[in-house]
Amino acid sequence: xxxxxxxxxxxxxxxxxxxRKVVEEEGKKLAEKTGYRKQxxxxxxxxxxxxxxxxxxxxxxxxxxxxxxxxxxxVKTGCFGLCALGPIMIVYPEGCFYSQVKPENMKRIVDEHIxxxxxxxxxxxxxxxxxxxxxxxxxxxxxxxxxxRIALENCGVxxxxxxxxxxxxxxxxxxxxxxxxxxxxxxxxxxxxxxxRGRGGGGFPTGRKWAFAKASKGDVKYVCCNADEGDPGxxxxxxxxxxxxxAVLEAMTIAGYAIGAHQGYIYVRAxxxxxxxxxxxxxxxxxEYGFLGKNIFGSGFDFDIExxxxxxxxxxxxxxxxxxxxxxHRGEPKPRPPFPAVKGLFGVPTILNNVETWSNIPKIIxxxxxxxxxxxxxxxxxxxVFALGGKITNVGLVEVPMGTTLRxxxxxxxGGIPNGKKFKAAQTGGPSGGCIPAxxxxxxxxxxxxxxxxxxxxxxxxxxxxEDTCMVDISKFYLNFTVDESCGKCTPCxxxxxxxxxxxxxxxxGKGEMKDLENIEDLAQHMKSSxxxxxxxxxxxxxxxxxQYFRDEYVDHIENKHCTAGVCKSLVSFExxxxxxxxxxxxxxxxxxxAISKTDYIAPGKKLxxxxxxxxxxxxxxVCESNCKFSAIIKK
Amino acid sequence: xxxxxxxxxxxxxxxxxxxxxxxxAHRTQPGGLMPTxxxxxxxxxxxxxxxxxxxxxxxxLSLSEVFGVATFYSQFxxxxxxxxxxxxxxxxxxxxxxxxxxxxxxxxxxxxKSGECTADGKxxxxxxxxxxxxxxxxxxxIDEDVYGKITPDQVSKILESYSKGGADK
Numbered sequence: 001x002x003x004x005x006x007x008x009x010x011x012x013x014x015x016x017x018x019x020r021k022v023v024e025e026e027g028k029k030l031a032e033k034t035g036y037r038k039q040x041x042x043x044x045x046x047x048x049x050x051x052x053x054x055x056x057x058x059x060x061x062x063x064x065x066x067x068x069x070x071x072x073x074x075v076k077t078g079c080f081g082l083c084a085l086g087p088i089m090i091v092y093p094e095g096c097f098y099s100q101v102k103p104e105n106m107k108r109i110v111d112e113h114i115x116x117x118x119x120x121x122x123x124x125x126x127x128x129x130x131x132x133x134x135x136x137x138x139x140x141x142x143x144x145x146x147x148x149r150i151a152l153e154n155c156g157v158x159x160x161x162x163x164x165x166x167x168x169x170x171x172x173x174x175x176x177x178x179x180x181x182x183x184x185x186x187x188x189x190x191x192x193x194x195x196x197r198g199r200g201g202g203g204f205p206t207g208r209k210w211a212f213a214k215a216s217k218g219d220v221k222y223v224c225c226n227a228d229e230g231d232p233g234x235x236x237x238x239x240x241x242x243x244x245x246x247a248v249l250e251a252m253t254i255a256g257y258a259i260g261a262h263q264g265y266i267y268v269r270a271x272x273x274x275x276x277x278x279x280x281x282x283x284x285x286x287x288e289y290g291f292l293g294k295n296i297f298g299s300g301f302d303f304d305i306e307x308x309x310x311x312x313x314x315x316x317x318x319x320x321x322x323x324x325x326x327x328x329h330r331g332e333p334k335p336r337p338p339f340p341a342v343k344g345l346f347g348v349p350t351i352l353n354n355v356e357t358w359s360n361i362p363k364i365i366x367x368x369x370x371x372x373x374x375x376x377x378x379x380x381x382x383x384x385v386f387a388l389g390g391k392i393t394n395v396g397l398v399e400v401p402m403g404t405t406l407r408x409x410x411x412x413x414x415g416g417i418p419n420g421k422k423f424k425a426a427q428t429g430g431p432s433g434g435c436i437p438a439x440x441x442x443x444x445x446x447x448x449x450x451x452x453x454x455x456x457x458x459x460x461x462x463x464x465x466x467e468d469t470c471m472v473d474i475s476k477f478y479l480n481f482t483v484d485e486s487c488g489k490c491t492p493c494x495x496x497x498x499x500x501x502x503x504x505x506x507x508x509x510g511k512g513e514m515k516d517l518e519n520i521e522d523l524a525q526h527m528k529s530s531x532x533x534x535x536x537x538x539x540x541x542x543x544x545x546x547x548q549y550f551r552d553e554y555v556d557h558i559e560n561k562h563c564t565a566g567v568c569k570s571l572v573s574f575e576x577x578x579x580x581x582x583x584x585x586x587x588x589x590x591x592x593x594x595a596i597s598k599t600d601y602i603a604p605g606k607k608l609x610x611x612x613x614x615x616x617x618x619x620x621x622x623v624c625e626s627n628c629k630f631s632a633i634i635k636k
Numbered sequence: 637x638x639x640x641x642x643x644x645x646x647x648x649x650x651x652x653x654x655x656x657x658x659x660x661a662h663r664t665q666p667g668g669l670m671p672t673x674x675x676x677x678x679x680x681x682x683x684x685x686x687x688x689x690x691x692x693x694x695x696x697l698s699l700s701e702v703f704g705v706a707t708f709y710s711q712f713x714x715x716x717x718x719x720x721x722x723x724x725x726x727x728x729x730x731x732x733x734x735x736x737x738x739x740x741x742x743x744x745x746x747x748x749k750s751g752e753c754t755a756d757g758k759x760x761x762x763x764x765x766x767x768x769x770x771x772x773x774x775x776x777x778i779d780e781d782v783y784g785k786i787t788p789d790q791v792s793k794i795l796e797s798y799s800k801g802g803a804d805k
Contacts, residue, residue, distance in 0.1 A: 046767075047769050047770070047771045050772055050782035050784060051769075051782075051784060083770065083772075084771040086772075231766075232726070232727030232766040233727045233728035233730075233766060234766075238768050270674065271711075271764070271766075272768065311670060311711035312709050312710035312711035312765070313708065313709050313710065325670065328668060328670050329669075330705055330708040331708060331709070346666060389728070390729050391733070395771040395773070430728070463729055477728070477731055484710075487708070591789070592744070592788040592791050592792060619740040619741065621737035622737075623787060623789045627789075
């Protein structure tokens, strides 16, 4: 592979991909040049695959074949971001956005739209259809309008299984530039100047990490990619691997050149089968085209990458634990120093960055450090991807400049809280982070501000909670998680997390005392100062931040034996008001655990005997209450 | 140890031959134990002590080291799984949408707890940490099928479609 070959492929495929970025007249002209009258992009990410996009693609292809349509290209892409509306399908050059499509819709879409030229407006995402009938493009919707896509630039745009489409978006140009126009020190300086900080949790400056590793002596060094996204509810790394795997490979090779390494490892969760598969395909293609392997672009530089599968351990997000795991051991962390940049994987200098960090790097090399540093806040440059989940309308993946406020993300991009409920808190940083209450919703998000609020950036999970979420219960949920995931090596974490959980269990069972809160805060401080790794040091964050901002709820549980949100099982019960019950039996039929049965009592004016709930069997799921049409069931 | 460890090991010579090939492939690879365990679990469905012994001997490691790694990671199971593997997502996004109630409904329906297998070997339940389909929360998976946005009252019907043999979505 020479640069001439690279540019040739780029020119050949450029228009094909550009059709997906421009709309209307320009798009139509470009489409004619490519030989494909229309392109149909269907999301093949995990979210849409789970809601059935494979069947949609199969039905679409069958239908096109049956109608003998040969000038339409079907592309299976990575995640578009709007997972709640899956399966998602976009038709270019019109750029119209079909949401929640089903295999049985395909015949109609092909008949009316692809062949007939009339868009099926009723199947489009309703926000893209204007009152007067005009159709908005995706970038004009509230969800996308405020976003700035850099790490996710290619996700939902290119076919991740086709290296040529990556090349068409200037893929592997940064690698060429680095190998022929820059010294390793230039590369590191560019990283430093860009202000890029690690997107995996701590926010350590990427350039400094690389500079340490370059300064470490040694013939053998390694470059690692952390793709073991352990934060439950975060899926940005997975989406990048599924949508743009070559960006990660290109960036790791650039890092290899900068620090003097020739081997990379990607440590990826085994629970991400689609991501693993696409990575395998991407690595095979990169080797075939000479972007990995010996003598890349004829520069004399060698680099290759191997995939290692994680096996489900949250602590392996910690760098030394991850390296222990690649070495085939229990994923327990080691004391630092020595830092991995000095003594890491297999005892040699190693750098580790996470997927999102890697994904930014080729763009920084191509467009320059100043471009990247011009975005974001004083201390946090660039953009951040958030996995927006929980009680929010537009569940999905969003990328915004650092410094965007929580309010913009939740109310504008996220479309607010469904069912008219009130916003209570946003949780960032997963089990290591904290809950941010409504009074701080206008805080611009960056690393420092989140720390000040008692939370942290983490990998970018952003879970929205409404008035029905109990803050004591949610901190119990996180502590349950850290108890499970604590590796057991150091005492403060192993014992401390269990003790914290016991306090929370006591409080949620209505047996708490006020002095428990003091004990929790005291124990938490000890854990923060004496745990071996970040897992233990940050494990008390969910509980501390909820005590700080929602102390009233804790006090309500302790003093009044009352769960404010009506969640904690020991403190709530469901009851049937017998005089209101008409005995229709709907509740009994819907009860998942058969806890409801007939009594002998017939209420005055009713024909059938009333029902009652067996409290020993009841799991307090609330299905009966939400189904009862006579308001005869109440939560106490 | 509980009675679970008493389930007799029923490995076949074919499985053993396959395992030997896997061990051979990873024998000299740095950090080869994890991939070996992953592939071994793929062959047997779980990692009984008999299999761990073969791996320890094959890779030249002590059984305690193999056992240490096999018990550290949640993906490895030392007990067999059911014919249908049920997994209820307890990731944060699913939890705030009530997936704990789904898990409880499944547990009550089958009369077993998370991490266990029914006596007839038909179903096993696990709580998992995020399938990554947060847009569909709460999510339950059975084998390769994903059930999203479910409520506790749908659990019975979904499970019945499997006990009658085969998915019927």
